Amino acid sequence: MSLYQYTAHELRDMLRRKEVSAAEITDSVLERIDSLDSVIKAYVTVTAEVAKSMAKAVDAQLAQGSDLPELAGIPMGLKDNLNTKGIRTTCSSKMLENYISPYDSTVYEKLIKSMSPLLGKLNMDEFAMGSSTENSAFFNTANPWDLERVPGGSSGGSAAAVAADEAIFTLGSDTGGSIRQPAAFCGVVGLKPTYGRVSRYGLVAFASSLDQIGPITKDVTDAALVLTAIAGHDPMDSTSVNKEVPDYTKFLKEDVKGLKIGLPKEYFVEGIDPEVKTKVMETVQKLEEAGAEVKEISLPHTDAALATYYIIAPAEASSNLARYDGVRYGYRSETAPDVLTMYKKTRSEGFGPEVKRRIMLGTYALSSGYYDAYYLKAQKVRTLIVQDFQKAFEEVDVIVSSTTPTPAFKMGDKIDDPMSMYLSDMFTLPANMAAIPAISVPCGYTEAGLPVGFQIMGPAFGEGTILHVAYAVEKLTGARERRPKLPEKGGAACE
Amino acid sequence: MSKYETIIGLEVHAELRTKSKLFCDCSTTFGAEPNTQVCPICLGLPGVLPVLNKQAVEYAIEAALALNCEIQPYNKFDRKNYFYPDLPKAYQISQYDLPLARNGYVTIHVDGKTKKIGITRIHLEEEAGKSVHSGDNILGSEYSLEDYNRTGIPLIEIVSEPDMRSPAEAYAYLTTLKNILQYTGVSDCKMEEGSLRCDANISIRPVGSDKFGTKVELKNLNSFRAVQKALEYEEKRQAKLLDRGEKVIQETRHWDESTGRTHSMRSKEEANDYRYFPEPDLVPVVISTEWIEKVRERLPELPEAKWQRFVHEYGLPEYDTELIISNRDMAEFFEATVKLHNDPKTVSNWVMGELTRLLKESGQAITESKVTPEVLARVIKLVDKGTISNTAAKTVLEESFKTGKDPDDIVKEKGLAQISDTAELEKVVAEVIAANPQSVEDFRNGKDRAIGFLVGQVMKATKGRANPKLVNELLRKKLQ
Numbered sequence: 001m002s003l004y005q006y007t008a009h010e011l012r013d014m015l016r017r018k019e020v021s022a023a024e025i026t027d028s029v030l031e032r033i034d035s036l037d038s039v040i041k042a043y044v045t046v047t048a049e050v051a052k053s054m055a056k057a058v059d060a061q062l063a064q065g066s067d068l069p070e071l072a073g074i075p076m077g078l079k080d081n082l083n084t085k086g087i088r089t090t091c092s093s094k095m096l097e098n099y100i101s102p103y104d105s106t107v108y109e110k111l112i113k114s115m116s117p118l119l120g121k122l123n124m125d126e127f128a129m130g131s132s133t134e135n136s137a138f139f140n141t142a143n144p145w146d147l148e149r150v151p152g153g154s155s156g157g158s159a160a161a162v163a164a165d166e167a168i169f170t171l172g173s174d175t176g177g178s179i180r181q182p183a184a185f186c187g188v189v190g191l192k193p194t195y196g197r198v199s200r201y202g203l204v205a206f207a208s209s210l211d212q213i214g215p216i217t218k219d220v221t222d223a224a225l226v227l228t229a230i231a232g233h234d235p236m237d238s239t240s241v242n243k244e245v246p247d248y249t250k251f252l253k254e255d256v257k258g259l260k261i262g263l264p265k266e267y268f269v270e271g272i273d274p275e276v277k278t279k280v281m282e283t284v285q286k287l288e289e290a291g292a293e294v295k296e297i298s299l300p301h302t303d304a305a306l307a308t309y310y311i312i313a314p315a316e317a318s319s320n321l322a323r324y325d326g327v328r329y330g331y332r333s334e335t336a337p338d339v340l341t342m343y344k345k346t347r348s349e350g351f352g353p354e355v356k357r358r359i360m361l362g363t364y365a366l367s368s369g370y371y372d373a374y375y376l377k378a379q380k381v382r383t384l385i386v387q388d389f390q391k392a393f394e395e396v397d398v399i400v401s402s403t404t405p406t407p408a409f410k411m412g413d414k415i416d417d418p419m420s421m422y423l424s425d426m427f428t429l430p431a432n433m434a435a436i437p438a439i440s441v442p443c444g445y446t447e448a449g450l451p452v453g454f455q456i457m458g459p460a461f462g463e464g465t466i467l468h469v470a471y472a473v474e475k476l477t478g479a480r481e482r483r484p485k486l487p488e489k490g491g492a493a494c495e
Numbered sequence: 496m497s498k499y500e501t502i503i504g505l506e507v508h509a510e511l512r513t514k515s516k517l518f519c520d521c522s523t524t525f526g527a528e529p530n531t532q533v534c535p536i537c538l539g540l541p542g543v544l545p546v547l548n549k550q551a552v553e554y555a556i557e558a559a560l561a562l563n564c565e566i567q568p569y570n571k572f573d574r575k576n577y578f579y580p581d582l583p584k585a586y587q588i589s590q591y592d593l594p595l596a597r598n599g600y601v602t603i604h605v606d607g608k609t610k611k612i613g614i615t616r617i618h619l620e621e622e623a624g625k626s627v628h629s630g631d632n633i634l635g636s637e638y639s640l641e642d643y644n645r646t647g648i649p650l651i652e653i654v655s656e657p658d659m660r661s662p663a664e665a666y667a668y669l670t671t672l673k674n675i676l677q678y679t680g681v682s683d684c685k686m687e688e689g690s691l692r693c694d695a696n697i698s699i700r701p702v703g704s705d706k707f708g709t710k711v712e713l714k715n716l717n718s719f720r721a722v723q724k725a726l727e728y729e730e731k732r733q734a735k736l737l738d739r740g741e742k743v744i745q746e747t748r749h750w751d752e753s754t755g756r757t758h759s760m761r762s763k764e765e766a767n768d769y770r771y772f773p774e775p776d777l778v779p780v781v782i783s784t785e786w787i788e789k790v791r792e793r794l795p796e797l798p799e800a801k802w803q804r805f806v807h808e809y810g811l812p813e814y815d816t817e818l819i820i821s822n823r824d825m826a827e828f829f830e831a832t833v834k835l836h837n838d839p840k841t842v843s844n845w846v847m848g849e850l851t852r853l854l855k856e857s858g859q860a861i862t863e864s865k866v867t868p869e870v871l872a873r874v875i876k877l878v879d880k881g882t883i884s885n886t887a888a889k890t891v892l893e894e895s896f897k898t899g900k901d902p903d904d905i906v907k908e909k910g911l912a913q914i915s916d917t918a919e920l921e922k923v924v925a926e927v928i929a930a931n932p933q934s935v936e937d938f939r940n941g942k943d944r945a946i947g948f949l950v951g952q953v954m955k956a957t958k959g960r961a962n963p964k965l966v967n968e969l970l971r972k973k974l975q
């Protein structure tokens with residue numbers, strides 16, 4: 001077994017037992033990227049030197065015998081909408097193709113303190129808008145389980161890199177499912193924390209009231225480990241919550257006896273792929289057999305969530321993305337004779353079609369005369385969705401569903417049909433609307449060998465509980481044991 | 496009397512005097528090299544978030560209390576969206592439907608009448624940057640430069656009720672408002688540095704009508720006088736339109752100081768849709784009663800309270816009062832002096848006259864002056880006791896202003912003490928009478944004015960040291 005195949009917690013233990021060096025781990029993963037990424041195309045930028053120098057620092061500290069942070073020497077990648085000082089932060093957009101940030105995002109700062117080597121920046125749907133990573137202005141990323149399929153999105157690069165062992169873990173961002181949906185498609189673990197649990201400072205904003213940063217990992221233990229490292233109050237983010245961060249690995253246990261699990265009837269409807277449904281129900285049954293109490297619940301405003309989301313998220317995005325005007329940084333159309341034309345041309349040429357579609361949607365929803373009918377009404381419905389969940393969590397500890405209605409689809413299948421693309425987030429976006437934590441964990445595979453994701457939602461700041469259930473699912477289903485068959489050398493597979 | 500009534504409302508923007516900006520740690524010092532007081536946050540770089548400066552909220556509360564407003568215990572920030580190169584995020588963080596304060600008023604005194612001008616609301620917002628165009632405006636320029644030092648400095652916007660009925664009232668409202676803000680110390684209110692700005696709304700209607708006419712917004716008003724002049728121009732322009740049976744168009748008009756006219760900038764149809772919505776990056780601001788009371792306790796005595804006291808306790812004329820309270824330091828200087836020499840009108844004359852002249856000439860503030868209330872009180876006392884003449888007193892004050900020397904020492908050194916010795920003065924009086932037979936003749940022929948000339952001659956001969964009262968008496972005695 002090669003070093004790149006291990007999980008973060010395995011490598012942590014091996015490092016501490018001095019069976020390996022941090023340099024060896026980082027080199028192994030960098031070689032993996034070198035040999036395979038021409039096929040997967042997860043990375044927009046590889047930062048080999050940054051990673052190597054951090055690994056060297058870890059080894060030096062290890063040699064001195066000093067204590068190391070948990071994630072020391074565990075190489076990782078960041079979605080390319082997380083600011084990294086001196087390194088390109090492109091958001092996979094022509095608009096920021098050559099943009100180098102002068103500051104670090106808080107999560108990256110925390111990972112630097114944790115001495116986790118940065119391998120590079122990962123591909124995504126442009127400005128995190130999309131569900132397939134096909135909206136990247138640069139290239140498509142392949143799903144490691146079937147190279148003709150999408151890895152999901154918008155954190156497609158982050159999920160594909162972990163699935164293909166091109167990173168031990170990565171960070172993504174989740175506005176309507178952008179961590180969990182690609183994690184489900186790529187057969188890895190993806191966690192969206194409670195809104196306010198992780199600082200958003202340095203995350204390029206898409207929809208500020210919905211965005212959260214979270215880990216994408218090989219197993220549930222790693223998710224707990226990474227969340228513990230990146231969570232916490234940040235004075236630079238007023239919406240981050242001042243609440244103590246527990247050691248999330250302490251919540252991990254197989255025993256689910258007496259745990260109350262809710263099955264929302266609105267999540268098991270027409271349109272959900274029968275194979276996906278079967279795998280999810282089998283998992284529920286396993287949990288029940290292990291002693292959990294399962295009961296059907298109702299989240300009555302589920303059908304309004306998608307429509308509401310597609311008002312609120314684009315409205316905020318239309319404002320957040322207005323700053324890309326060509327005046328100070330990023331792409332500027334050089335042929336405009338005056339400032340007004342420069343704005344128009346810069347934004348017409350710099351943004352891709354999906355980003356422009358959402359800016360137009362959001363601008364319309366906020367326009368005078370429409371604000372009450374759209375934005376204000378959507379906010380009211382959002383409150384109803386929040387109340388749905390609050391009521392449900394009076395009865396149950398967690399709510400489970402499939403993460404996505406279908407397994408990974410083929411590239412090109414939905415790119416020209418925005419509505420069907422939007423539907424792939426129908427089970428994930430309610431958690432963003434309700435600001436609650438949710439995790440996707442693999443629970444099995446379809447006949448065609450595509451992973452199926454199991455979603456567990458918890459009450460606000462119930463990350464410990466959903467990690468607990470996810471850990472049990474991982475053990476009960478054994479889905480983690482199966483890995484995608486990928487060539488050792490990327491080039492060979494293409495022939 | 497005009498057949499129209501003028502209705503005026505004003506929107507005033509005042510920069511708050513915080514050390515750092517509203518949402519980041521950058522300095523707010525005026526006049527630094529362009530783009531040296533900036534950071535990722537105020538430059539609106541991708542991924543940054545605002546963090547509210549609590550001091551700015553506190554200053555805004557203080558201003559609101561001084562303007563008799565009700566503080567809203569729950570208020571929030573909103574985004575005002577528009578594109579302009581001096582606005583790095585392409586939205587301004589402001590307050591829309593839940594402002595910091597509402598329902599205040601300012602008391603003004605115009606032509607001996609006292610009037611309350613209502614304040615609709617006060618809200619906090621961030622300042623934009625500063626554009627420098629190579630041509631007249633952004634569209635007509637070959638290039639434009641942007642300075643973001645000012646971006647993000649905290650501002651309060653004070654919106655008045657349409658309560659003013661003349662440009663003179665608008666002028667009085669502005670000076671009073673500025674005075675109140677300066678008393679609290681929350682703003683410098685320097686129009687020349689742009690830390691105080693004003694837009695005006697004006698409409699007219701037939702006298703007796705209770706319906707508002709169509710209002711016009713006036714911009715580019717760079718001084719209080721400009722506000723008054725632009726409003727005067729505008730009320731005439733609108734009256735002419737109505738007289739001719741035409742309509743006033745709702746629009747924004749630009750005041751041109753050089754031509755003394757307003758001209759159309761944009762009509763309502765072209766107005767921006769700012770697409771306001773709640774700022775998701777900030778949590779709502781909750782202001783507790785304790786916080787409000789703590790700020791209230793710190794408020795200084797405000798100009799209106801002083802006004803009432805100066806007029807009623809000291810019996811000062813309103814003219815003197817207005818002048819002295821227009822500067823908090825001057826008002827305090829005045830009161831300190833009166834405490835040492837209880838003759839308010841004489842003190843007021845000295846403060847408004849000689850002292851103000853000396854301060855103006857030297858460019859000093861009253862707090863920097865070597866003339867303290869003790870010095871001024873002493874000088875006035877010396878005059879009172881007849882030790883020095885009024886003229887000599889001016890010399891003493893000026894010398895003390897320059898050197899900081901004690902008034903008694905100056906009187907001694909310069910030999911400025913008045914000659915009140917009758918024998919000594921009688922000699923001079925005799926000489927003057929002998930030397931000016933024509934004036935003596937005139938006086939005896941009933942021209943009382945001639946005595947003034949003769950007194951002047953005695954004063955001249957004694958280098959101003961003679962006690963004029965005594966000289967007058969002696970002259971009259973001799974000439975009878």
Ligand SMILES: [Zn+2]
Nearest residue numbers: 519521534537
């Ligand atoms: Zn700044």
